[in-house]
Amino acid sequence: MKLVFAGTPEVAVPALDALLAAERHEVAAVVTRPDAPAGRGRRLAASPVAERAEEEGIEILRPAHPRDPEFQERLREIAPDCCPVVAYGALLPRPALDIPAHGWVNLHFSLLPAWRGAAPVQHAVLAGDELTGASTFRIEEGLDSGPVFGVVTEEIRPTDTSGDLLTRLALAGAGLLVATMDGIEDGSLHAVPQPAEGVSHAPKISVTDARIDWTAPxxxxxxxxxxxxxxxxxxxxxxxxxxxxxxxxxxxxxxxxxxxxxxxxxxxxxxxxxxxxxxxxxxxxxxxxxxxxxxxxxxxxxxxxxxxxx
Structure with missing residues (x-):
């Protein structure tokens, strides 16, 4: 399939690499967040996904927001079959969702419907979960509520930090995303609606949330x-x-x-x-x-x- 990959941070790069290596698919372009200030000098820097795409000579789309008409027009010109997404960082409006024939498919780092939201790995560790994983699902206008194509599971070790766990999930999830693209292409994979039970939410962890309460156990x-x-x-x-x-x-x-x-x-x-x-x-x-x-x-x-x- 012809793909347009959407992602921004370092955690999205393993999935991009896996898709680039997949013989059955062509990554025609990437969508990422605009360059942002970084480092002590606060100079504008490209996202890790943009840097990786530039190395491969892939077209890079950096819309201020995916509702921008120019971005949507360029996406129609590319005419992707599907748009895989990993930690892109912006909500997708309905007109953009409707452009690829097979929609936008997100790799989310939890076992949906658990931990919908921006910080699923952090919340799994904070909650003391013993098992988590990654899910691929078709993006709808709701928050991580779309039907699921597939999952992989990952044990949470007693000493895992969120960074440790996310590194493993990024690698395992990359393989899941490629397998999902394969299944969509050959028609062997169909998305299943998420159950109504077991929904939990994972909002972004704030600096205030990270303050230690020494009276806690x-x-x-x-x-x-x-x-x-x-x-x-x-x-x-x-x-x-x-x-x-x-x-x-x-x-x-x-x-x-x-x-x-x-x-x-x-x-x-x-x-x-x-x-x-x-x-x-x-x-x-x-x-x-x-x-x-x-x-x-x-x-x-x-x-x-x-x-x-x-």
Missing amino acids: ALRVDRVVRGCAPAPGAWTLFRGERLKLVHAAPAPEVGDLAPGEVRAGKKSVHVGTGSHAVELVWVQPQGKKPMRAADWARGVRVAPAERLDS
Whole structure:
């Protein structure tokens, strides 16, 4: 089939690569978000998908919004059979949805109807799910509500961060997306409506959501640290400044610490929670690079019984 691929961030690149390598399909163009400020200099930079497409000499469409008439006209000229989508980042209006003969097919990183929305992987980790996956579905005007073509499953490991899990899902999902395109082309695959039961939503995680509540149980603190890694990053306050928690781990053997109370040893740093302690492994002080928590504690000279978020 002739395809126009829509995607923006790095997580979409494995799917684009898989489609480029598929002999049965031709990626005629990509649709991605416009260049955006990036890095410390805040210079305009192309999206990872745009960079990959440029390497392959593929036409790149960067509409300010997919409702733009010029974009829709160019899409009609290309006349794609289908438009596979991975993390494009903009809602598609009905006129655009109607252009490809087989519609727009999204690769979503959850087992739909669970975790519809912008942050399915983060919410799966935050909720303590043991199993997740990826789904391909035909895009409709509702939020991730269209009929499903196929799924792959992925175990959530006890130490997984959202970044770890998303990396694995991006690779497994790339294969699923190619298989979905194959099945649509030869007529062997038909989308099935999502069940009405089991719907959950995964809105974008805000910086406020990523703040640690030290009165919560250690299990919850661990999930917030892992679920918010690498972005937006779990955080707390120390002496009035933000301290990002890059890596932490439950430490059930350590007790007698009040919520938020810090105990710094030569090689370890523990903090009390609403249950047992957690060990801080890597932290990032405000304005500095990530460092080992023990090095941070020595540098700031944590006082006895001093607390985080106070």
